Amino acid sequence: PLTTGLGEVYQFTVEGEGYTPMDLRTILDWEIAYRLRSVPGVVEVNTWGGKAQQYHVVINPPSLIAYRLSLASVFEALEKNNANVGSGYMERNQEQYIIRGEALVSSLQDIENIVVGHNREGVPIFVKNLGMVEKGSMLRIGAATEDGRHETVIGLVQMLAGANAREVVERVKAELCGLSTIGPNSSIACCAP
Known part of the structure; x- marks a missing residue:
């Protein structure tokens, strides 16, 4: 600074x-x-x-195997659903307003309900189907x-x-x-x- x-x-x-x-x-x-x-x-x-504070996603490996998903697909889904995106600006009454999309998760339930993939019938597979999400802390x-x-x-x-x-x-x-x-x-x- x-x-x-x-x-x-x-x-x-x-x-x-x-x-x-x-x-x-x-x-x-x-x-x-x-x-x-x-x-x-x-x-x-x-x-x-x-x-x-940190959210921990504890994956159950047998669930990954059963749903035919990889750990990389879980990481990718978590990253995509917790990203900020800038999309420009708009003008109104000679003022500029910045437009951005904020997709920050704010609860355990938000993370549990992230879609990681779909099964053969097209039913979504959520993080909560692959393990558990808990509140924890960063390494001190x-x-x-x-x-x-x-x-x-x-x-x-x-x-x-x-x-x-x-x-x-x-x-x-x-x-x-x-x-x-x-x-x-x-x-x-x-x-x-």
């Missing part, structure tokens, strides 16, 4: 009763970080702690703790090189205070004054 070693300007934790570290990491990665990246002067928001390469007692999830805001740090931090704090949509029991706790 377009920042310097001195660009790390604000650090905060994400806390919420009843949420796992994976839940908090997901909230930070997909909701809070996106909002903060829209703040003028913010170039990046890094995440530490928690587990990064680190963790963050609070006072050495329990795991926490930390966000680190990086400032655009050349921006005014005081102004960026004030805008970040204002944005964090405005976050009320992340859950009924969640709160953003600031680690920096």
Whole structure:
């Protein structure tokens, strides 16, 4: 990112009763970080702690054999059904609107219902017919703790090189205070004054 070693300007934790570290990491990665990246002067928001959520497709090899499908066909179906596609723009009232198709899966059921192939009668064969889909996490390469007692999830805001740090931090704090949509029991706790 377009920042310097001195660009790390604000650090905060994400806390919420009843949420796992994976839940908090997901909230930070997909909701809070996106909002903060829209703040003028913010170039990046890094995440530490928690587990990064991932969907795991566990294939049953005998099912592949029974349906006469390959593992490559499963990979291909998963990739095709989870792709973003740009398709140009349209003009209306002297404004340009970008058109794109987003096919991102958002649930276990979305993945289970992806068609991998068809049997001889033309009946679709779904991922759920070939194995199971479960929520898991990426391989961990680190963790963050609070006072050495329990795991926490930390966000680190990086400032655009050349921006005014005081102004960026004030805008970040204002944005964090405005976050009320992340859950009924969640709160953003600031680690920096």
